[in-house]
Amino acid sequence: MAKINNLLKRERQAYILYRLDLHNRVLNANLCEDMEVSEDTVRRDLQELANAGKLIKVHGGALSLAFSEVHFRSRNIYSQGQKAIIAEKAISLIQTDMYVLTSGGTTILEMARHLPPQLRATFITGSIPALNAYMAHPHINVIAVGDRVNKESKITVGASTLEKIKEVNADLCLLGINAIDVQKGITDSDWEVVELKKAMIAAAAKTVCLAIAEKLNSFEALKVCGLTEIDYLITELDPTDKLLEPYVKAGVTVL
Amino acid sequence: MAKINNLLKRERQAYILYRLDLHNRVLNANLCEDMEVSEDTVRRDLQELANAGKLIKVHGGALSLAFSEVHFRSRNIYSQGQKAIIAEKAISLIQTDMYVLTSGGTTILEMARHLPPQLRATFITGSIPALNAYMAHPHINVIAVGDRVNKESKITVGASTLEKIKEVNADLCLLGINAIDVQKGITDSDWEVVELKKAMIAAAAKTVCLAIAEKLNSFEALKVCGLTEIDYLITELDPTDKLLEPYVKAGVTVL
DNA sequence: ATTGGTTTTGCTGTTTTATGCAGGTTTGTA
DNA sequence: TACAAACCTGCATAAAACAGCAAAACCAAT
DSSP: OOOOOSOOHHHHHHHHHHHHHHHSEEEHHHHHHHHTOOHHHHHHHHHHHHHTTSEEEETTEEEEHHHHOOOOOOTTOTTHHHHHHHHHHHHTTOOTTOEEEEOOSHHHHHHHHHOOTTOOOEEEEOBHHHHHHHHTSSSOEEEEOOSEEETTTTEEESHHHHHHHHTOOEEEEEEEOSEEETTTEEEESOHHHHHHHHHHHHHEEEEEEEOOGGGBTOOOSEEEEOGGGOOEEEOSSOTTOGGGHHHHHTTOEEO | OOOOOSOOHHHHHHHHHHHHHHHSEEEHHHHHHHTTOOHHHHHHHHHHHHHTTSSEEETTEEEOHHHHIIIIIHHHHHHHHHHHHHHHHHHTTOOTTOEEEEOOSHHHHHHHHHOOTTOOOEEEEOBHHHHHHHHTSSSOEEEEOOSEEETTTTEEESHHHHHHHHTOOEEEEEEEOSEEETTTEEEESOHHHHHHHHHHHHHEEEEEEEOOGGGBTOOOSEEEEOGGGOOEEEOSSOTTOGGGHHHHHTTOEEO
């Protein structure tokens, strides 16, 4: 990389932005070598540019804004307030360094957004929107299970996904669910999603179901699992709510 | 630098602007030496010219107005336009029902946004932003190759990704690249990205490199491949441009 | 040429800015 | 947990900027 020395402060900063534009990221060590100034000077430049909102400073360098433009649409998630309550309850189950399998769905997305910034854990998912959310978090590790993408549900599905999930020994499996019923258990309407959820449940030590109350006592065509296979049920309701009693009796821990 | 002494104030200021026009920057120390006046005098001149909006005064000297335009204002919009041109050229190579492997990066993203709505093809990628873009398309099939997600580059990396890519027989591999040089070939700065690109190139019948012209004749630390391994090079320039001649001579088809 | 007023310039002392360095702390990773 | 890299804080220094003043230059009219 070309050495450019004896620059004025403004020129240095312009050059940094120029480099960012080219490569989307710059390293402090790199810059200070090329411009022949100390690391401190570069660091101060990056800090100033970051304050001015021209780049994103990270440990060791900086990232361009254009690249990390996350089209973060928190727009009209259905019954967002309730989902926020659910999110908080679900997060209370996640502990440091856990491996967490998650499905897709807006409830999970809402949870992803509420993850405390200092949390360290590994999240595994096939949901593209969930991946986006997890990537925005400073500390968590993200693992994508890959295969064909189902555009409807925006998750990866197929043999390879199932296979990969079977290799995982997760601590927790967080499922956003579409229907739950005391007799019929967890049900869903999409064959591929059902297969995926089955695999996820099998791969995790504990299974947590996230559902807004209106999904209680409803069912769909395809069975995912019975109530005995799930450990926690989280809704926006108070755990002592009448609606939840049957599930408590069936042995599910309700939060 | 020529010494020009005994100037009137007006003449000095004209000379300063002249120098700025030539070099886009002037240093106070330089000017006061050449014109044989004190630093204070030059400083006052610069101050007046800055007040009149003829230049940008900075600590130690001044910058031309053109400088600020080139380096701050137009840079984003400008390269956006360039990338759109590149996108169109790349799209012309994609035919119905092809299997297309793509890397990440803003250039690829720009291409994803320009895909014609009626196109039917299968896109395979480990780039999360690219996945997002492809998912928005009505007809294309999307395949995600999964593994650990590198948050810097927003792509999946690791053994499983590489393995999966090796199973693919793609028609086309579209690479957004960071540096290309006639001698050194394609280079990059991130080990994992390099491994991924190598695998992608090996898995596709034809390899296409997408790069804005600024990345021509530059190189980074790690080698992806030599020029002989790539089939097409796409920049925003006209294929007959002087800058591209060496690449044509090296046997690359330049679009 | 002299005078008085204005402009320009350079000088002095002080303040601000830019930069590098020493130290201790935090962070990321093996 | 240990280690190296990156970070932050405070400090020192030199360069640049600033403010105020006075000498010099300029100008116009006498």
